[in-house]
Amino acid sequence: MSASLYLVAMIAVPAIGAAAVAALPKERGLLAKQVALGVSLVVLLLAVLSTMAFDPDGDRFQLTTSVAWIPDFGADFALGVDGIALVMLLLIGVLVPLVVAASWHEADAGPRPARVFFAWLLLLEAMMVGVFAATDILLFYVFFEAMLVPMYFLIGSFGGPRRQYAAVKFFVYSLVGGLVMLASVIGLYVVSTSQLGEGTFAFDALRQLEIDPDVQKLLFLGFFVAFAIKAPLVPFHTWLPDSGAEAPIGGAVLLVGVLDKVGTFGFLRYCLPLFPDASRYFAPFVLVLAVVGILYAALLAMGQSDMKRLVSYTSISHFGFIALGIFAFTTEAATGAVLYMVNHGIATGLLFLVVGMLISRGGSRQIGDYGGVAAQAPKLAGAFLVAGLASLALPGTNSFVSEFLVLIGSFPTRPVFTVLATAGIILAALYVLLMYQRTMHGPPRGMLLADVHGGDPTPGTEPARSTEPAQGTHPARGGASAATATVTAPAPARGGVRFADLSRRELAVVAPLIALIIGLGVYPQPLLDLIEPAVVATVDDLGAPGGTDR
């Protein structure tokens, strides 16, 4: 297979895989999972092959394909990646197989057959690849919107108790943003018709346009609103905590880890190069939103009692850092921001996965229903700690590198914003460590308490909290998850104790992510080599780096 077909295959393979999984008969649930895992591993392989075929110092877009798609609209089925898109494809390739493995039993408990879950997951993967690989803006838009459908069904069919509300809110927010962007997409087309004589959606051609600054501002806003909802920046963020909390764990990982990155990716790929004047004009406003988001979301995260909501809010805070790096308009900061996109996907992905494993055992999302987990499940606690530390950007973890790059890159041009953003790091330490401390240490609570009573009652435990809150809050899910936990965990040695440590399957899920967190924390150079040329090209499109003049 020639290298230029890798990207096509990365879309086609999961799409066909999704159809195949959906077409399997009901009783072949296991086969559906195996096919899903196999397909996602093939995509990972393709992503690695693409990376090997990619020359960081070569053309801006490589592995390109272009076929006329809708000639009447001047739209092509055009794919190609720069370094930024490529690292996102790698992230997708890594996360999806892990999500499949992590969701192995989760979908069994739901009312809908498991194969449907995996079919939507694979379709989502195809769309996500398409969104990052498209070099035609209409094609990008099509993937951008179509991507909503699988995620909508994942949240709505397999989510938590308020899944209907969360699914509709997710869809409508994103759709509104998308439609506003559509106006700008058409606007760009009209501008290209008047300047080039023939309308086009090809990114490379649109980049050459000289758009009137006032028109730029309008078009910029159209794209910006869509991406700010997706990313999400405060005040467009309110859908994410609901979606993140109600989505099934696998969906939540991809939602926060990859889908939302489309927003920040869009800033870099479309807003900055296409509308340089408008980007400079609006940069202060965007930076205010970014810094407010860092601090506000971090404060809200501290106040959450629901772990999935907490992790969602931490992501909003992190997206503020990414936006800060992008709109600081320096190469270091933007490189840091792209690296942040990858690292956040890994760190928060792991955090969500571990929280999911905890919830599948305890049957509750409330922090207050857990305590002293570390004593019974040390491996789980260890993975939780690594994910948490990566999330607060401890030196030695991957996130430290990217956060540091963003901050030192932004400081020369935007010192005030950077200093304010730094406060977010302290808040991050607070919300992560508080959650870790409350759930993993201290006296056993919730489900663990029940286990202790059922097994060997330990003197000195705090009998104030019964199992009521754990199971009373979400009766249906609690029961289902408990059933899952018994399937997941091997039968414990001591009768009655059900709070098992990580199974081998779960270890296989967390181990690669932990390895990446440490590995990229110590040696991020390979990724930086991929990212930097693309970032330099993007900042070049913007005109003079960091300056307000052109």
Add this chain to the structure above:
Amino acid sequence: MIDAPDFSFAALSPLLLVLGAACIGVLVEAFAPRDVRHPVQVGLALTGTVGAFVATLLLAGTREVTAGGALAVDGPTLFLQATIAGLGALSILLFAERSLDPARSAFVVSAAVPAGSPRDRELVTTQRVQTEVYPLALFAIGGMLLFVAANDLLVMFVALEVLSLPLYLISGMARRRRLLSQEAAVKYFLLGAFASAFFLYGLALVYGATGSVRLRDIREAVTAESGGVLMVLGLGLLVVGLLFKASVAPFHSWTPDVYQGAPTPVTAFMAACTKVAAFGAILRLLYVAFGAAEWTWRPLIYAAAIISMIVGAVLGLTQTDLKRMLAYSSVAHAGFLLTGVIGFGAGGDGSGLAATMFYLVTYGLTTLGAFAVLTLVRDGDGEAGHLSQWAGLGARSPLTAAVMSLFLLALAGIPLTAGFTGKFAVFRAAIEQGAWPLAVVALLASAVAAFFYLRVIVLMYFSDPVADGPTVGVPGLPTTIVLAVTATATLALGILPGAVLDLAGRAAIFVG
């Protein structure tokens, strides 16, 4: 001595095929024995509509004015005639479905028997079917084919009546909930007659102002003296009459009641075909006759588009009956279509005409499919139209729910479905003509409308099934064909719309 006008029978063959089949249908009704009538009528109706469809394809490329200048056979005429004939054939298939209703048909056996009378109760359980509906539908289709070809205001009026009268009748022929159906028919008739009167009065005023009913002569008169009060008033009244048929707000008030009361196959037929015909006439009237006096109608259409999109999207949110919801959706889509009409430039430039015609195809197919799904979901008292009854359908009948979701996503304009391509085409046309505020309103209205389409998907998939909910009938061959064709087309026009868009683009030139 009066010279006989020149007739190009070849160019008029689609029209002649359908109207001929309708006339034979009347004879069949009178002479054929009852037990063979149904298959014969269905065969005849399909021959007429499919024949007309094939004839339009064979005629592709024809550009002529015939019948003494009263009819224009050009690209838009043929494209829209093909659309109407094709959608008409699919509607006939829905009419012919016999395996869903335990009483074997969606139509009342004898429409003249008073509802609720002893005789009516006797007839409820009979296996006899009603076949008058086929010739009536054929006459309506014939009227529509004539409507989009009319190059003369009088012919346009005649066509309007030919298409409307049979529709009034068949709206009242539901087998179940007969009073609702009859009420719908009366409402449709009264309001329709009112709208026809507007049209006729407008026609008289325009004749008074310009001295002719020929569209070409009107254009010349308008170009020469740029029209007076009389002409503007006449144009306004003509447009009102047409907007009524196209169910554009604020002339839409009949739509929800009639869509709800009429037998569902008839609703599907009206939603798909009448819309195409009405927009065909609107386009021809505005561009051929009044293209030179755009200032007179642009503000009117602009306002009607905005009102229609907002009314359709907002009122659609509050509906609890699926047929009413789709009726408001039809009002909103009429607004989107007018966005395309605005996107047609003064000198015939711009992609507005092609975009509007393409949108008509996509909307017609999608809405026909959606109504076809409605006929499947039934409880003891006929179709289960209430939203709450659809809860949990996804678990009970995955395929039906999946097909319905596809149509709803297409109506909402989600990419990779036909609905998106259509919307994109009309919005592009409008923005190209500088009507971007209209396009922005349209985009926001799409977002609002998406909410109520999504609500149905939420109910079908994410809600628990209700106890003693409706059953999903196993469709017979006719409905299966309709669903297969519409669903395939909805996907195909979303993923690879190039060929049809190109066809619409090449057809988009009016002959004057």
